[in-house]
Amino acid sequence: QVQLVQSGAEVKKPGSSVKVSCKASGATFNYYTISWVRQAPGLGLEWMGRIIPVLGTTDYAQTLQGRVTIIADKSTSTVYMELSTLRSEDTAVYYCARSIVDGAGFYFDYWGQGTLVTVSS
Amino acid sequence: DIQMTQSPSSLSASVGDRVTITCRASQDINIFLAWYQVKPGKPPKHLIYAASTLQSGVPSRFSGSGSGTDFTLTISSLQPEDVATYYCQKYNNALLTFGGGTKVEIK
Numbered sequence: 001q002v003q004l005v006q007s008g009a010e011v012k013k014p015g016s017s018v019k020v021s022c023k024a025s026g027a028t029f030n031y032y033t034i035s036w037v038r039q040a041p042g043l044g045l046e047w048m049g050r051i052i053p054v055l056g057t058t059d060y061a062q063t064l065q066g067r068v069t070i071i072a073d074k075s076t077s078t079v080y081m082e083l084s085t086l087r088s089e090d091t092a093v094y095y096c097a098r099s100i101v102d103g104a105g106f107y108f109d110y111w112g113q114g115t116l117v118t119v120s121s
Numbered sequence: 122d123i124q125m126t127q128s129p130s131s132l133s134a135s136v137g138d139r140v141t142i143t144c145r146a147s148q149d150i151n152i153f154l155a156w157y158q159v160k161p162g163k164p165p166k167h168l169i170y171a172a173s174t175l176q177s178g179v180p181s182r183f184s185g186s187g188s189g190t191d192f193t194l195t196i197s198s199l200q201p202e203d204v205a206t207y208y209c210q211k212y213n214n215a216l217l218t219f220g221g222g223t224k225v226e227i228k
Binding site: 046095097102103104108109 | 164218
């Protein structure tokens with residue numbers, strides 16, 4: 001059984017950065033692809049980006065390119081998502097999710113519990 | 122970019138009713154479509170992939186169908202625990218997009 005455990009809630013000032021962690025257990029970490037998906041209050045789901053830990057390669061959503069960075073620490077089976085230059089619109093629950101590759105794309109089977117990030121002055 | 126449009130945006134039905142949610146892609150995505158259930162305060166739960174394949178452990182009252190541009194998620198007999206918002210997600214390429222969601226309530 002795959003488990004993804006995320007770090008706790010954060011409150012940040014506009015213009016600052018936030019770093020959220022996602023620790024994986026229950027299966028071979030290196031064989032995962034891990035994505036980050038967020039949901040702003042009252043809005044839908046938005047894919048942010050993904051990492052293939054064994055390769056260290058990343059893909060990011062075009063809308064967040066330049067502001068989001070995803071890295072993996074293979075020694076602790078932990079993936080980190082850092083979002084910079086925060087604005088109020090970045091207030092959301094952030095999820096990590098295991099991505100299953102199917103064809104040229106991927107979907108998400110296991111999810112972390114979510115991390116609320118609040119951006120407020 | 123391919124847009125994913127869900128309808129209706131919300132619905133209210135009685136326990137035991139058959140419920141159908143539609144997801145339409147602006148271009149052909151073959152069968153590369155997944156469905157998720159989201160309850161307040163909980164992470165999304167994966168229901169279906171490849172348009173019609175049920176994820177292990179998902180109740181059999183859930184089913185998916187479609188290919189190309191038109192897809193449906195059906196709950197054959199709505200249960201109180203099915204109250205949630207449902208999202209489709211296309212994954213025919215690495216430009217992942219979710220639909221806008223359909224909120225399902227009990228009448």
